[in-house]
């Protein structure tokens with residue numbers, strides 16, 4: 001006998017494993033609860049960094065801003081990935097979450113086995129000291145002005161109580177690796193912007209983090225100096241094995257790194273992969289785990305696509321067409337489409 005939904009009356013219809021009578025309504029609710037939990041549970045994906053359906057909503061003075069709207073991103077151990085996107089697309093928000101400075105509103109984010117939504121204070125502190133390193137855009141923000149370059153690199157190691165001799169040796173090794181060994185005795189004001197950023201990279205990797213996060217590290221630099229910074233990031237990635245995620249506005253970045261991920265409206269939309277041997281780049285649309293993809297605005301505007309499209313499965317591709325037929329280029333009545 002079923003209960004009437006919403007009435008609050010429950011009729012015993014069976015026994016649970018302890019022999020306690022269970023109503024149909026209880027069973028239904030239990031089942032629904034299990035289903036909801038299973039649906040919300042992210043599918044485990046391999047990767048050093050795994051973001052699934054990441055949402056970050058800011059609330060300020062009664063106004064809500066959805067900075068991340070279900071972002072998926074997987075970065076393998078040892079990768080160097082650039083994140084690009086228009087201003088306000090959510091790049092810094094993503095980096096703030098990955099660095100452990102901010103927590104997402106919903107979704108899942110794991111970095112090197114740390115669940116970024118569940119971290120308590122102590123784990124978060126250790127995570128920020130040892131698992132991730134950070135380089136900011138503002139050169140002045142990365143270094144303490146009254147310390148020399150070598151002292152700046154040694155500082156994070158002192159938090160982990162690394163012996164002084166070891167600290168000095170590693171600082172010198174890192175500064176040499178990044179091409180700024182000549183700056184070891186200089187203070188911030190005695191170095192160029194590019195040198196300061198390379199010292200900042202040395203500081204960020206001093207404690208051997210698994211991940212290096214850089215937010216617009218070339219934002220205040222000219223093109224040549226920017227290339228030096230990307231070369232330093234590639235060096236840190238190749239020689240130290242640190243996984244690098246760099247947010248940038250630099251339009252030429254896809255020539256500097258193997259993988260460039262574009263964020264649009266708080267979600268990953270496209271990726272450019274660059275072949276290591278030929279240097280050829282190919283752009284892909286990103287398909288999320290629900291099969292959703294974002295069509296490039298220039299395509300949809302060109303074909304007047306706004307709310308709906310027609311999909312057709314061909315033997316080796318899918319066509320996406322406007323819901324109303326468009327005249328072909330030669331006025332031949334064929335429809336415009338996107339193979």
Ligand SMILES: Nc1ncnc2c1ncn2[C@@H]1O[C@H](COP(=O)(O)OP(=O)(O)OP(=O)(O)O)[C@@H](O)[C@H]1O
Pocket residue numbers: 058059060065066067085086087088089090091092093094
């Ligand atoms: N603390 C905050 N409070 C309210 N809204 C915020 C806050 N931080 C960011 N936002 C909003 O969230 C959205 C994403 O911001 P975010 O800084 O992540 O973008 P971005 O892609 O890094 O932009 P930019 O390239 O200009 O730095 C924007 O609409 C921004 O106004």
